[in-house]
Structure formats: structure tokens, C-alpha cells
Amino acid sequence: MTSAHIPQPSGTLRAVQVFGACGGGHVSSLSGGLVARGIEVTVCAPAASAAAYGFDGTGARFAPVEIGGRPGPLGEAAAVAALRAACAGTHVVHAHGLRAGMLASLALTGARGPALVVTWHPPAPAFGTRAGLTRLLERRVARAATVVLGASTDLVDRVRGLGARDARLAPVAFPVPRPRHAPDRDALRAELGAEKRPLILAVGRLEPYKGHDLLLDAARCWRALDPAPLVAIAGEGSRRAELAARIEAEDLPVRLLGRRGDVAHLLQVADLVALPSRWEAHPLIVQETLRAGVPLVATAVGGVPDLVGDAAVLVPQGDATALARAVADLLADPARRTALTTEARAQAATWPTEDHTIAQILSVYDELTGAPAR
The missing domain is CATH 3.40.50.2000 (Glycogen Phosphorylase B;)
Structure with a gap:
């Protein structure tokens, strides 16, 4: 389902990962795996995330963007401008979470490509006026994305109901830290x-x-x-x-x-x-x-x-x-x-491994950009 508007990679496939309050461990693991498979990765996230999730060791370029930082239009405008600059010339932008998806979709508005992939991390339940605003935001992000990935069937069903063009099940394998020694x-x-x-x-x-x-x-x-x-x-x-x-x-x-x-x-x-x-x-x-x-x-x-x-x-x-x-x-x-x-x-033991998750994500990127299978 390659789009004519999505730039086709003539050399190295370039991908931008965007996240704010959620998904840091997963994005770090994913970025390292993609780099190891020959993808050029830029990570856009709050500055504190670089050290917190060990991005220095992934081989990805880190571009600090305060996703979910300064509240209000000025803070959002600054984040959108920074994302627009980071996404120039890339093939795939992959946002993790609702707010990251919203800012990425704004940064790509009017652009001919790249593809926008959103891994769906729904927000905590909201009530009253906030619930209505959250649903409007969800609908906008779901419809703006080229592909939405959900970690469970209920998320995939939900995002399809919001009008997503393409919603797929994509279980996430989080790296689980192993203690170096057993506790007393x-x-x-x-x-x-x-x-x-x-x-x-x-x-x-x-x-x-x-x-x-x-x-x-x-x-x-x-x-x-x-x-x-x-x-x-x-x-x-x-x-x-x-x-x-x-x-x-x-x-x-x-x-x-x-x-x-x-x-x-x-x-x-x-x-x-x-x-x-x-x-x-x-x-x-x-x-x-x-x-x-x-x-x-x-x-x-x-x-x-x-x-x-x-x-x-x-x-x-x-x-x-x-x-x-x-x-x-x-x-x-x-x-x-x-x-x-x-x-x-x-x-x-039945859950997908990190390697399986990375391979599935890469297959989505290749499909969207028309890159040859790896």
C-alpha cells in the first residue's frame, strides 16, 4: 500500500521516532534494532529521555523536542517546528502515543510524505469536557496516520472505530531488565x-x-x-x-x-x-x-x-x-x-521477542516506502 506521495528511498531508509511521556524503553530498543539493520534513525523526544533510556548506545541521532513540555499554543508551536525540521527528507515518521502522534501529524501537514505510523498508547480515561476533547484528538490522529499499530485487539478495534485508514495488531515487546544478582x-x-x-x-x-x-x-x-x-x-x-x-x-x-x-x-x-x-x-x-x-x-x-x-x-x-x-x-x-x-x-514464552517486534515494524516501513524486503 505504498503511496505516491511517500518518498521512495534510493539509498538508506530514514526514520524518525517521536515520543513524549510513554514508550521510551520500547523506542530505545526499536531504534537500536533498526540501526543494526541499516536504517538511519533520528529520535525526537524530551531532552531528559536521552540519558534515561540510553539512546547514546543505540546508534540513533537524538534531537531534543519537548513533547508534552511547555503547555499552550506557544509550546506546541515550538515542538511542531522542531519536528518539522527533524522530519525533513525522512521516509517514515513513527510516533508513539497520542500527543506525539498529534504533534507529528501537525508537523507533516501539507508535506508530500513521509508516511506517518502511530503506535497507539491511549490516554488514561477522561471525563466531562476533557473526555470530549480527548476523543476529538484521538479521531484526528487516527485519521491522519498512514498506519496505526495497536498492541491489543481492543485497541485495534477502537482505532478502526475512530476512522483509521489502516489499523493493525502489533504486540509490543518491552525490554525487561534482568537483575545482575539475586537479592537477599x-x-x-x-x-x-x-x-x-x-x-x-x-x-x-x-x-x-x-x-x-x-x-x-x-x-x-x-x-x-x-x-x-x-x-x-x-x-x-x-x-x-x-x-x-x-x-x-x-x-x-x-x-x-x-x-x-x-x-x-x-x-x-x-x-x-x-x-x-x-x-x-x-x-x-x-x-x-x-x-x-x-x-x-x-x-x-x-x-x-x-x-x-x-x-x-x-x-x-x-x-x-x-x-x-x-x-x-x-x-x-x-x-x-x-x-x-x-x-x-x-x-x-509465547510473546513476541524484541527481534520479532523490530522485524514487524521494519516490514511496515518497507511496505509503505516500497523498499525491497530485507
């Missing part, structure tokens, strides 16, 4: 306060859509267990003060750990992981959990059911009672936890 299990559990009781781990931003309020509701039920499990929540966000106040007022067995750089170690010492989200797309913590073989209880939202198959216990979104019961049942059933460990690792 007893010492880490003692640090968390879980020496002689089960440890339930939750990882995610402290924002409403992550459902931590439901996790606190469930924790209230777990106080009756003997021993009562400890819930450890790794992450930061706007709801920290509100959650901390509830934990203290209700004397809940919950610790807010803040932002942690040792999630891989936390997974190794946890008895199970809880994901109480009201919405998710293709959560990295689910991939990390199943690869680590840790039993998972999660809400059946977004792309989670497709991702886990039968390798996790799924409960309805918003049902704290179902969440509490599922966790309590697992804690009381060591054989089921062992079976889930085996199923989790088997399910993780």
Missing part, C-alpha cells in the same frame, strides 16, 4: 516489613485509573487473615497524599514505597502481584510479573486478558470484594500458586 530475600523482606507474612506487590503510578483505592478496600479485608499480608505499592503520583491519609486513618497493612529502581528484585521476593487498574493497555508490569513467574491477580481490562491468557487470575474492574477474595484464595492455596508460576512462564 530475607533482608529485602525485612526492609519492607514482611518477614513473617505474605507480601503482595503492586507497581504503578499513583493515579485514579490505577485503582489503588480499590486495593486499599481489599487490604481492609485482608486484616482478618492470619497472618495478615503486607501490601507494598511501588510508584509515585498525584494520589499519594490521599492514599497515605487513608492508610493511616484506617490502619491498613499497606506501605507506599515511592519510586523504586529495583522492581525486578521486589518481584523476586513477592508472594504475588496485584494489578487493580480501572484501565490498562499493555502494561509492562504484567510482562515483568509473568516472566518472573510470580502469581498475578489483575482486573480484566484493556489488553490484560489478551496478554495473560490463562496464566493469571482475572477479576472484574472496580470490584474490590472480588479482588480481595481472589488474593485470599491464592494465599491459601500454595499448589495453585505453583501452577500459576509454571503457566506464567509458559505464557511469557
